Amino acid sequence: MNLPVDNESLRCFLRAAERLHFREAAEQIGLSPPAFSDRIRRLEEDLGAQLFERTTRRITLTPAGARLVPAARRTLEAADLCRRVVRASADPLPYALTLGSRFELAMSWLVPALPALAQAVPARTIHLALSTGADLLSRTERGMIDAMISSQRLSSAAVDDAPLHEERYALVGSPSLIADRPLDEPSHAAAHTLLDTTSELPLFRYFRDAHPRGEVWAFGRMQFLGGIGPIRSLVLQGLGVAVLPRYYIEPDLCEGRLTVLQPQVELASDLFRMVFRRGHPRTEALRQLAEELRAYPLR
Secondary structure (H helix, E strand, O other): OOOOOOHHHHHHHHHHHHHOOHHHHHHHHOOOHHHHHHHHHHHHHHHOOOOEEEOOOOEEEOHHHHHHHHHHHHHHHHHHHHHHHHOOOOOOOOEEEEEEEOHHHHHHHHHHHHHHHHHHOOOEEEEEEEOOHHHHHHHHHOOOOOEEEEOOOOOOOOEEEEEEEEEOEEEEEOHHHHHHOOOOOHHHHHHOEEEEOOOOOOOOHHHHOOOOOOOOOOOOEEEEOOOHHHHHHHHHOOOOEEEEEHHHHHHHHHOOOOEEOOOOOOOOOEEEEEEEEOOOOOHHHHHHHHHHHOOOOOO
8 A cells, every 4th residue: 555655755855856966955954865865765665756867976857756846846835735724813824936047137136126025025935046047947847946037038838927127238348448449340340259148149149130131240259158247247357248238237337347339239128027837826926026026127
């Protein structure tokens, strides 16, 4: 006879699924690594399926493990609801939302907004998960986080979104660099390094798409840095030019540390959205949070 799956084992499983590192997950749960591993082993035995692929170098979820994540989360939420219901008072039931974001946006915009958001809805706790856009989208679709903040163009039928803020961009460089090497036309690009997040040039495309078709900007060198924080740092040092979000570099522009190149060109803009999976049980709470976040200008 199969025994019921215990909730503590599910908590261990979810923490391991989030961290993909048994020792770190065990420390956060408060168990020794052997006891934590035993919990995972017994859960796999109870369910009759392997939940993690283990090698000497890494741990990954199996397809069965990935399918279990949203079900385990719902099970623990239901168990928590049962506890709260029997202790019910007139106060709203507490709940938590995990919001994914890239690091720079979280530090400049989300983290400063957290105290006011907590005061607005005391029953709500907002957790942050910081990573890259592709990873956050995957975790949103799989139910590992509740939502993500992104301006990337998405075509997944598994997610819905709520608009937040327009994101505008500018091609920028340091004044000292541009004084020595202007960037007034495509032929000047060969004297410059273009900095972007990845080889797909997701930021530079906002400048490229604003120019006539067929106009080629062949930069002498390209360097990919994974995020706008490292890009801004190198641009400030005069080590390249880049397209960056205006909200992020507005202080640099105002204080003359950066200058806009080709200011006559109106770059394409994008839209920050809160992205969450379709049918999310807290869709209304997420839309309410999006409405609140629209009151906080990007910075």
